[in-house]
Amino acid sequence: MSEVLTYVWNALIGIVVESWNLFAQMAPYLIIGFIFAGILHVFVSVKRISRHLGKSNFISVLKATLFGIPLPLCSCSVIPTVSTLHSSGASKGATLAFLISTPTSGVDSILATYSLLGPVFTIYRIFASFVAGVFSGVSANIFDRKKSADENVKKIACPVCGEHTDDHHHSFGARVRAMIAYSFGELVRDIGKWVLIGTLIGGAIAYFVPAGLITTYLSSPILQMLLMLVLSIPLYICATGSLPIAAALIMKGISPGAAMVLLIAGPATNAVTLTVVSKTLGRRSLIIYLSSIIITALGMGFLFDLLPWSAPTSSGMMVGMFEFPQIVKIIAAVLILGLIAYQIVSGIVVKSRHKRHEHECKEESSSCCSGHGHEPARKD
Template sequence: MSFADAAVEILADIMVESWDIFAEAAPYLLLGFGIAGLLHVFVPDDKVMQYLGSSAGKFRSVINASFLGVPLPLCSCGVVPAALSLRKRGATKGATLSFLISTPQTGVDSIAITYALLDPIMTVFRPVATFATAVVAGVAENILNPSKDKDDKLPEKPAPLNVLPMFSAEPDSCGCSSCGPHEEAENFIDKVKAGAKYAYIELLGEIGFWLIVGVVVAGIISYVVPENLVGNYLGGGIASMLLALIVGIPLYICATASTPLAAVLILKGMSPGAAFVFLLAGPATNAATITMVLKFLGRRTTAVYLASIALCAVVCGLVLDQIYSRLGIDVISIAGSASEVMPEEVKNIFAVILLPLLLYGMYAGKKCTE
């Protein structure tokens, strides 16, 4: 066999592995994006400010911000301007930090893909741990770096800043397709149509590239990396979690795209706790986000931000490993089992539907930013 033939065969095998991962996730991604679209049109921004502003109290606002961020499908690209807008509109620093952490770590789309590619335990544990991490960071910020009263009051004439890019009526600075102008829908049918457009064109376009990258990289890992290599170095324990933390913190990857990578690494022998550290830290932080937090919220807030994520990620990873151990569950044997109830043919049909939507969303998003 010539080198060219071998290369083509390897490429074909990687494409098959990547397609299998994509097909497993496709039905749940379509469902998750649909729910995201409904949130987009039925949750008004004035309600957001009512529960995140300083009038809600320093600690209650943290709880509200953490809870609100969990289902929102907003990646690192959009969460920084959204969080800074909340701060300028009167949200406490703690609430701002909580929203900044809980929003990119998970969302209805990433929860759906977690159920498809991993298992029910991880599906439930992921949003719970995200919420807990955001609360810890927000409360720590309000205690360690208390703001002066005047800093937490709404400006008398606030500038028309966007509360959330997905709810905005003006373009946002993040450059995502979802940040552009939207027409206000008045009746129920129009709102559903607007939600579908947002979910299956704009949101897909925003994260489509990174989702495809995540699936392809997962396919490469699945084909290339031997199982004993991952198991030997990332099979469990504090060292493997610290390594996952070091890799995850500076990496730019969204919650949805990180899930296929974690699923493949678990199947290769990584402990669920170490994989969870990557799932928690990777989407919440990256070099660009850290720079923005440092510039606009200050060094002490940045320190609380990173320390809270690192500490909670490792603690949650250790707890998750103990859960699987105490229950006597082999995560490799049940990973992806939730999607096995659906025939392969049906999953492939959903994948065929999702792929052109992804490509069109990416094309439309690129045209929007030109």
């Protein structure tokens, strides 16, 4: 019994150590990415973007892809934005291009990719997101020209005050406060727990998987890519949270192309997104959306493996990349962990208060109802 407990304890310590190494490497870049994400959220107007995406042509698809790549939205949080863009007049091609290019990249995940996998992998990942977005958008323009049944124009909320009115004039200070609130509040709340989950999975892979296991039993890069595709499509993995998993798999022998398949197909798809695409844009758009992801993920993964300079070094890092001092990594990691913990705890508190309020309302309602129509008859 003591041997089992010792093994479990050592395993937990090993996973925590490996996870910490991955997280600390990403942390400074995540903070920089969060700041850039807040700037984009506050100072780039979704309403202005929608004006460029109305036509069913290549230019609209190209603009949607370029607009989507830097935005820090995961495959779930991008859904409301996509719905607003489409109902504000964006074509199906532009909508699908935005829907694929946005969750597969983002300034936060771009910088985090650089931190774990180096500049070559980072540039190629951006290029792969671009290709996936353009390919899906052009395919939709060719094969799905039918208008959606419901395309009522919706008002777009202001990122500073949340109002839906048309005219907004906010001071620079108000915009900066909104930027900070988004960068270290809403964005951390949206992706924080997924980054933690991805980091823990990456740490577990790094600890448990022997160095030669993948190359011995799954040596074919094509089979590795197909396995990554099958595993990633139904699951939710955000663009940043998938990075520690990809880095750990590469260190254990998986091909860079197979890791690229995971980084494209994982963030772009999950069961919720597939359902919403089918409901909002139609089944034909869903088929185009899923087919585009499968084709581009496998194609870009296969092409990446052909590049002579695609493979990271044995440590999982690329040679020649900038390294933050260890103290900076530790401070950044502790800061982000604190922000994530705060958001998780505050979310639990809010849900608890909401449930308590609902329970009190039900009790008050039932007591009010029981007090009516059941009074004893008075004697005259």
